[in-house]
Amino acid sequence: MKIVVAGTGYVGLVAGVCFAEKGHDVTCVDTDDKKIKLMEAGISPIYEQGLEELMRSNFAAGRLHYTTDYKNAYKNPDAIFIGVGTPELPDGSANLGYIATVSRQIAENLEKDCLVVVKSTVPVGTNDKVEQFIRDFLVHKEVKIEVASNPEFLAQGSAVHDTLHAARIVIGTESRHAEKMLQEIYEPFKLPVVSVSRRSAEMIKYACNDFLALKISYMNEIANLCELVGADIEDIARGMSYDTRIGSNFLKAGIGYGGSCFPKDTKALKFIARQYGSQLKTIEAAVDVNAEQKTRLFHKACDRMITFQNLKVAVLGLAFKPGTDDLREAPSVDNIRLLLESGADVYAYDPAAEENSRKLFPEGGIGKGHMSYVDSPELALKGANICFIFTEWKQIKSLEANQYKELMQTPLVYDGRNLYSPAYMEQGGVEYYGIGRQRRQ
């Protein structure tokens, strides 16, 4: 099938590449000329394992094209997938500006019947409006369009794998024709398809993300209580994980969820509920818990330190999770901001997110502090007075206690990802603080 994907971010690009991999003819459209040029040169603008290889092979096979020329691209495809951003507005609602722009561009250029599929996460009822909006602005009035919902469930860091081996594909349609078309598009993936109404599909996406956010905030609160009562959250999680009613995933306590999805999708659902005169008390609590959890490590260190002024602070990991270069809502950002405001001399290491971090914290003096980037965790630790761990990259996880002890001036480690057992670190001569751990709290 001839498919166009609008937006080549984490969702759009991965979807486009995977559709091409499964034999469809795919054109990826983006407004960002720099991204398009990079992709044409075989370089992925985002870091995702296995993506570049598939981009190159499918581009070489002639099944994958990149363009900024949306006018031409939207003329005659069978289906257009929309994967543009729906970021958070100051009031917590979703910004539908990018969706509206693409919808208008489609309406003004489409010359043949087409299925428009919204992959972006959008508030319930948005796709009804997108359909109406495109119909209102269609230049070729004889053209028939339908809008379907096909929310995306990939996780950054394993996006290609998650797309090719998704647990399920959710499709939300209002006609048998749209349902059949989507089933046909996904047929080569050989994955279970959950076919529901458009509004239910939109709601499934929020219900999933917000449930996971809730689970993380729950574990973080239990971890905070563990510190007070003298229990260890890693043991608690292990004990819980065997209960199949609970499941073993998302039981890891830490410094809060980040990324482009959980923070905005929890706030958006809270907003949607309030719009309907309802209140999601559990989700509101998850949002509040997360906001506090993100800077918990810094505040913990404040309890121990008299000052950060002129101290060398090693920051290990910047991305909101391993396997991605994404810094959106990453806990590292809040903590680095506080450290720089407090006069710290920050030496940061991240194998993928440094470039994005430089846009937020350029090298040099910032506030009362100073920002530097280094190419290895060892260089960050060398001569450091204190170390913060924000991302569980394997390059960081593989460090041993004696490396902290030997490299740092004062081996003091605040670990937001509970990478080590406190006993192991203490035996290795490291003063170690995790989240919800039994010792040294």
Ligand code: NAD
């Ligand atoms: P992103 O910000 O990485 O990418 C969006 C892309 O859209 C950018 O490249 C931008 O240049 C492009 N764009 C903007 N306006 C455009 C236009 N008019 N025409 C063509 N391209 C345009 O976003 P993302 O992380 O891929 O997320 C996209 C959507 O998918 C969001 O709604 C998000 O909530 C949802 N989602 C994201 C993830 C994730 O892990 N990132 C997972 C599931 C769902």
